[in-house]
Amino acid sequence: MSCREAFDQLTSCYSIGGQFRSYYRYGDFTSCDKQVSKFKFCIIHGNDPVKVQEWYKDQVSNNKALENTSGVIWQERETTANK
Numbered sequence: 001m002s003c004r005e006a007f008d009q010l011t012s013c014y015s016i017g018g019q020f021r022s023y024y025r026y027g028d029f030t031s032c033d034k035q036v037s038k039f040k041f042c043i044i045h046g047n048d049p050v051k052v053q054e055w056y057k058d059q060v061s062n063n064k065a066l067e068n069t070s071g072v073i074w075q076e077r078e079t080t081a082n083k
Contacts, residue, residue: 001052003042010035 012018013032022030045051 001042001046001055003039003046006035006039006042010039 010032013022013030013035018032019029022028041055045055
């Protein structure tokens with residue numbers, strides 16, 4: 001796990017472009033919780049390969065459980081555009 005990469009992802013999320021992208025895709029600004037938690041985890045446990053592997057497994061299982069809401073936003077935009 002690269003803490004530099006985690007920091008870059010965090011700053012990209014907080015940037016104007018990252019916030020605009022989130023608003024455009026999902027209809028809301030993001031609080032960058034995923035990036036903050038990844039960066040904090042990296043700072044604390046970045047050198048422990050067992051914990052890093054468990055963290056990545058948890059992320060994969062969490063991503064499968066969550067639904068992407070951008071499809072709902074795009075459906076709403078299409079229906080309002082067709083009216």
